[in-house]
Amino acid sequence: MGTKPPVLISQERIESRLRELGADISRDYRGADLIMVGILKGAFVVLADLVRFVEIPLRIDFMAVSSYGMGTSTSGVVSITKDLDLDIQGRDVLVVEDIVDTGLTLDYLLRTLKTRGPSSLSLFALLDKKEAREVPVDITYRGFEVPNRFIVGYGLDCGERHRELPYIGILEEEKGY
Numbered sequence: 267m268g269t270k271p272p273v274l275i276s277q278e279r280i281e282s283r284l285r286e287l288g289a290d291i292s293r294d295y296r297g298a299d300l301i302m303v304g305i306l307k308g309a310f311v312v313l314a315d316l317v318r319f320v321e322i323p324l325r326i327d328f329m330a331v332s333s334y335g336m337g338t339s340t341s342g343v344v345s346i347t348k349d350l351d352l353d354i355q356g357r358d359v360l361v362v363e364d365i366v367d368t369g370l371t372l373d374y375l376l377r378t379l380k381t382r383g384p385s386s387l388s389l390f391a392l393l394d395k396k397e398a399r400e401v402p403v404d405i406t407y408r409g410f411e412v413p414n415r416f417i418v419g420y421g422l423d424c425g426e427r428h429r430e431l432p433y434i435g436i437l438e439e440e441k442g443y
């Protein structure tokens with residue numbers, strides 16, 4: 267299967283950052299009616315690890331979206347391919363995303379969720395590719411800032427490969443990983 271993509275952020279660093287952010291979430295949402303919404307497929311790993319560091323009761327739901335890019339870039343045209351099962355009206359919603367790149371997907375998604383009347387709506391993003399931002403996105407809980415490179419591992423794929431890697435890596439296409 268060849269060599270693995272080089273490590274950008276190790277398993278240990280991810281775990282200690284999630285522990286800190288889990289404590290922040292536990293403090294900020296004490297007494298709230300929290301629903302954590304994972305965006306499939308990329309956020310499935312981080313959501314599973316993060317909730318184990320959150321020490322208050324919560325509900326979990328998932329959404330799946332697909333964005334139609336022009337070539338390699340996101341166009342901002344997003345369609346919901348799996349909607350929430352839960353009603354979020356009057357609840358405190360924390361969207362959990364793997365990576366914010368241009369911000370177009372999240373901008374659309376957050377605007378859509380807002381129309382459903384949650385009490386509060388915030389965003390957790392494990393990775394922030396700040397340099398690539400095209401529309402501003404307010405990230406309340408941020409794991410790490412990453413360079414403008416193609417990231418894989420820890421839920422993130424390239425053509426459905428590499429999601430299972432326990433660390434965050436950089437894809438070096440010229441090496442054929």
Ligand code: 5GP
Nearest residue numbers: 340366367368369370371415416417422423
């Ligand atoms: P945005 O709308 O912010 O440009 O892109 C959001 C989505 O694009 C992410 O949820 C993710 O699925 C995908 N994406 C953006 N950058 C990367 C990256 O470096 N690696 C991978 N695997 N996916 C990315």
